[in-house]
Every structure is written in structure tokens, then in C-alpha cells.
Amino acid sequence: MSDELTREIEALARRARAAAPAMAALGSKQKNAWLTRAVECLDEQKETILEANRRDLAEAREKGVDRVLVNRLDLTDKWPDMLQGVRDVAALPDPIGTMGEQWVRPNGLRVGRMRIPLGVIAMIYESRPNVTVDAAVLCLKAGNAVILRGGSEAFRSNHALADALRTAARDTGLPEDALLLLPTRDRAAVDVMLKQDRYIDLLIPRGGSALVRKVMAESQIPIVAHDAGVSHVYLDASADPDMSRDIVLDSKMRQMAVCNGLETLLCHRDAARTALPVALKALHEEGVEIRGCPVTCEVFAEAVPASEADWAEEYLAPLIAVRVVDDLDAALDHIRTYGSNHTEIIVTRDYASAQDFTRRLDSCVVGVNCSTAFSDGYRLGLGAEIGVSTSRVHWYGPMGLEGLTTQKFVLFGNGQLRE
């Protein structure tokens, strides 16, 4: 890579670092003023942004990019939700400076932990330009500076969006360098960014295992990874057939190309001839291809035999793997062996099964009698999310404002010495 590019990206990281203390010192009022102004600036610059987006879309179509990706790239229909997201983040309580419980030591020393920003966050994500806005507003509301690198197909859209957010920053007195984008599509720029552990406190790679692996191999910056999701629904022996069908359909069909979509359906053998065929029939009618174990193929004629590889597959497509198991233990074993610690749901009427399933699995989201779609920061009430962390360290599961902060210890004494 060129020396010039290296110097440019290093300078960028230094600028973000230099902006971090001013960001950390901001009060909620000023951060919210920025968010309010950001909505206005985005609307004022809407035509410029959508024109940039149209150029990205045209180029993507010209290159023959996959339809799913083109849909993700298109900002027009996402515009109202994107702006509402900014308003929602403005309405969220500011975590910075809050202290939870304080306790008093026998010598009278008062101790507590105060929430503070992480500092500089760098995020690498898919070609979804609306994520540029989501990520920027969450990171800055949490008092951080941020460096963003979205997928190269969204390059023009991302820069147009960031320009609007930076206009708002200028108008409301936020440091402009708190929100920076890599200035080039050149992948070498990412490689340089991965080396800036002096200036960057946390790296968030989002969008596929290959990216996560690469980032982990090449960077010394702490990482919270947002990896693939091989999510499961398990129909217990006592599962209600109607609820099973509804949850399976909702988990698989509502949005297919997302990490919390259902990929493998497990079923207790006692429900294999009751709840299972009802759910499979509904999926089949929606055009989902069913790849089943031998028992599945026996109870549902339209199923085709699954191979070993199907159990670990993140399809993100109208395909589902289905396996009948002997009992709850076998279901847990299957999930531990083939899953990705993402989202696992049991459908049951049995108290002990519900307790066992939620207690014994250590995936980042485990649940009873609900759709896998609730594995989402917004739907869980975190206000918004930067993604779903599959890293156990720092934050595990849907990650909102709190995951973008840390806590320091604060001691209030009146002359205490060690005994």
C-alpha cells in the first residue's frame, strides 16, 4: 500500500482520537440538539443524498450485483424509518455519567461505578447506507468518536449521509472529527485502519464470518464481533401446534436475509406427527424448501433429505433444515454442536423444559414461545442497536447504547487510609 494512504488513514484515526475527550465531556442536551438538527439536515440534503444513492444503485446494477444486496442498498423506502431512528435515539436516556448502586465500605468510603464512553469506535459493515446513520447516532450519543467503513457499493450514499450529519455537528458545536468515514473504497485503507490500536478502542466488524475472521487475524484492537446467525426453534413434546406454526413462520418468513432468521427447526419426536407437519405445511406453502432428517422426510412427504452440512448452514434464503430429536438434551446437543451462539427459541407448555432450555444454553439470546425476530435491540427495548454481538466478552447479544460504553470506579472518601 502507498505511504500516502497510510499517512492519510493514520491522520484520520488521530483526528478521531483528538475529538474523543470533547465528545466525552458533552452533556445530553448538546448531543440531543445535534440529533434533532441531524434530522433537519438529512431532510434538507435529501435530494443530494438520494442522487448519490441512485448513482450507487446504478453502478451496482451495472456490475450485476445480487438483488438482495441491491435492495439493502436502496435508501428511498428506508428514509422515514432511518429518520425516525435518529429521533428515537434522541429520546433515549443518556447513559454517560450515570452511576448505578453505590455502596459504603466499613471505613465510610463510598464506592460506585460511573458510565463513560469507550473512546474511539471503528465499525466495518455491509453495503447498507442506513447503517451509517444508525451507527453514527448511537456511537455519538454514547459519547464516542467513530470511524465508519461501510460496504464499497454504498460509498457515495455513505459520504452524502455523513456530510449531512457533519453539517448538523457544525451547527450545534460538536467536534466534526467525531464522525469520520474512510475516504476511499481502496481496501488497503481498511488494512491501515486495523493497525491503529493506538487510537481506536473498539472495532465492530459486522456482516459475515469471513470479515470477522480477517479482522481478528489482522488487528490488535479489541473486537466485538457480529457474526453469522444459525438460529434454532425447538418444538418441545408439549408444543402447541398453532403457536408452533405461527412462531416458525414468523421466524423464517418475516425477513429472510437477517442474522436472527430461523435456519434450523428441531422437534421432539413426540411432536413429530402433530406440531411438526402443521408447521412444515405452512412453510411449504410459502415456498420454503425443507431439508429434513429421515423422520422428517417420513412425516412430511415434500421434504428432501438433509446432509450433514445443512445443520451448520446460515441460508438467509427460503430453505430450512429440520431434524427430529429424541428429547430436550438431544436438542441442546444439536444446538451446541452446529449453532453459532445466536438465537434459540423453545416452543413448549412445559415449565421444566422452558427452564432447562433457557438456563442450559449459552447462546446470546434464548427464549420461550416467541419469534426469533425479537433478537433485536429495538424490539427488546434497548431503543436501537448497532448489531447482535456473538462475542462473549464485553457485550453478548443485541447491543445498544450501553454496549458502546464502559464503567470506571469512583471513590468518595474523607481521608481514608489503608488499615
Next chain:
Amino acid sequence: MSDELTREIEALARRARAAAPAMAALGSKQKNAWLTRAVECLDEQKETILEANRRDLAEAREKGVDRVLVNRLDLTDKWPDMLQGVRDVAALPDPIGTMGEQWVRPNGLRVGRMRIPLGVIAMIYESRPNVTVDAAVLCLKAGNAVILRGGSEAFRSNHALADALRTAARDTGLPEDALLLLPTRDRAAVDVMLKQDRYIDLLIPRGGSALVRKVMAESQIPIVAHDAGVSHVYLDASADPDMSRDIVLDSKMRQMAVCNGLETLLCHRDAARTALPVALKALHEEGVEIRGCPVTCEVFAEAVPASEADWAEEYLAPLIAVRVVDDLDAALDHIRTYGSNHTEIIVTRDYASAQDFTRRLDSCVVGVNCSTAFSDGYRLGLGAEIGVSTSRVHWYGPMGLEGLTTQKFVLFGNGQLRE
């Protein structure tokens, strides 16, 4: 490195991983039974352990190892405290399975976060054999498996201690592989361990910047680093001279070779001729060499001029750097420039100074009117500590049981689908 050693360490990491689910499933009762039995086994095997320790000590003295290190290595006088530490951890509440606040979504879905173990923790630490016991009991009480690698001077002591802890594990039904030590002093074994990111969830390097740097450069395992401490006390304009003297003395003298010891004393210019000379006189009488800025040398004749390098030095010795600053802002600037985000204390009678100092500094422990010695998990009421994390990600500051865990989301529904 030899293929045989590589295979041996890989097998060790796999064994720890295999033990992790059984550890995670243990109830408090069984973990506490192990801790109680561990105290007995350590006492039963005391002579064997102290004999191993004597051989380590003899070898260290023969090699001409530094006196401070020999003192750290000696188990005899640390024996009662070490055993009391195990009893203390048995008495601590078990964090595993606890859920904090639960909230209910508008659709009736109940959501909470449940505390779970991290999985497999590997720790690299100094030649302090008592840390082998501290680390083992904390990691296992938090439901993890652990791989330990203490300093090579303590090799025999560590293995003798671990044998006793494993005897207790056998006696109380814990998986023996939950507590493993690297089987050789060969540093190549550490290098292999650093590559086991498939099996190890968290790496804790403790004992100096060089180790932390090496581990960060060579491993893809998430790291919580316990780095050097360049800790500060700042005497504000309004600092009480007696309290200043007592806090400075306690912070510097109580234990010198620890990361929360005072290294640089800062003083507001308005206290340079009042509180400062009182504190410096007391330090001088204790035999501490004072390296001062020009004003310090002017107000205290026994001070010698400090060089730029002194401001960033972790002495761990009877040396102190002293600087007079214009105001609180200058003190914060100094700490941000030369500090290591460890422990910073202000001595003041002024409300605004206390608020500013604790709010604006982002070191892992900030405090008012108390000794730096309280930057310690035990003294802060965490029950025990595995070290003081200077990493902002995952845990920041003194780290006890909670820092050795993570949280998963748990969803309790009754058929909720996405809207």
C-alpha cells in the same frame, strides 16, 4: 517449537474447553463445597507445597533473582491470607444464573439478562504462587474453566498448589480439567497457548507492559489487560495539609511494588508552600527520593530535578516524581498525557474540584480524599480480585467475579410474533 509440545498444549486447551459446560452447569452449593474442601486439601498438603516453594526459592536465590521478586515468591508468610481468600470467595454470592431487572415489552414479552460464565479463561501472571490459588478460585466460582501460567520461578510451587486444588475437585465432583496449568516452563508453551482461540474465551495477561504488548501482538483471543500503573495524587489548592500528608504517605509507602502505588504527586501552585512541603518532608523522612519540577525543588531543598522521563515512570520503588501545576486543568492534562489510566486521587475541600476531577478523568479508578491503596477489588468490596483491568473493553478497573462472567438475553413469551 516441537510438534509434540504443540500437540500437548492444544490437547490441554481442548480439555479445558470440554470441562467448561459441566462447570457452567454447577450450582453454588457444589462450587462452595469445592472451595471448603480446597482449604482442607491445601492444609493437608501444606508441607509438600512449602517444600516445593523452598526449592523454588533456593533456585531463585542461586540465580541471583532480585530481592523483591524473592519476597513475592515466598509462600510461608502468605499462607494464612491465601487460605482466608479461599474462604472469602466461598462466602461470596454466586453471580451465575442471576438476573437483574426484567422489563416487559408492550406486547407482553418479558426480557432480562442472565449472568453466565465466559467459558475458558487463560491467565498469565507474575511469579506469585498465591495468585495461582486466587485466580483458580475466582475463575471456577464464576463457573469457568481456567488455564494458568504463572512466572517460571514459581513453577514447583504452582504445581503443588494446583495439585491440592485438584484433589479437592476430585473429592467434590468438579471436573478436574477445569483447572489446568501449563506443564512446562518452556516459553514456547505460552506461544502455543496464545494460538488456542478456538478453545479459550478470554486471556488475562498480568505483570508488565512488555507481556501485555506481546500477548496482544500474538493472540487473537480477547484480552483484558492488567497493565502498569502510573498513579497520581493531586493536592488541590484547598487540600488539608495533614490529610494530604497522610494520603501521600499511605499511597506511596504501604506497598511499593504494586500497580496502585503512588508514582507522581501533583500539586496546585496555591498549595505548593503549604500542603506540599509537609507531604514531601514526611516522604523524605521515610527515605523516598524526590524528583521535582523547578518549583518543587525551590520549595523543598532535598528534591532533585526531575527529567521528562520521570513523569511516565512506574517506579515501584522509593522514588517519587513531583510537579506543581497552575490549576486543576493542568493537573488533568498532565495525568492524561503521562498516566496509564490506572488510579488518580484528588485531595481537596472544594466541591467543584472534586466533581470535576472524578467526572472528567477517564482512568479506571478516580477518587476523592482517600489513599490510592483502595484501588483494589478486596478493599472496594468486590470480595476478591483477579487484578486491575486497564482495558476499557469488557471490564475497567479492579476485577472480581462479575468481570469473569458475561450476560445472555432471556425472553419469556406466550406466542409473541413480530408486528
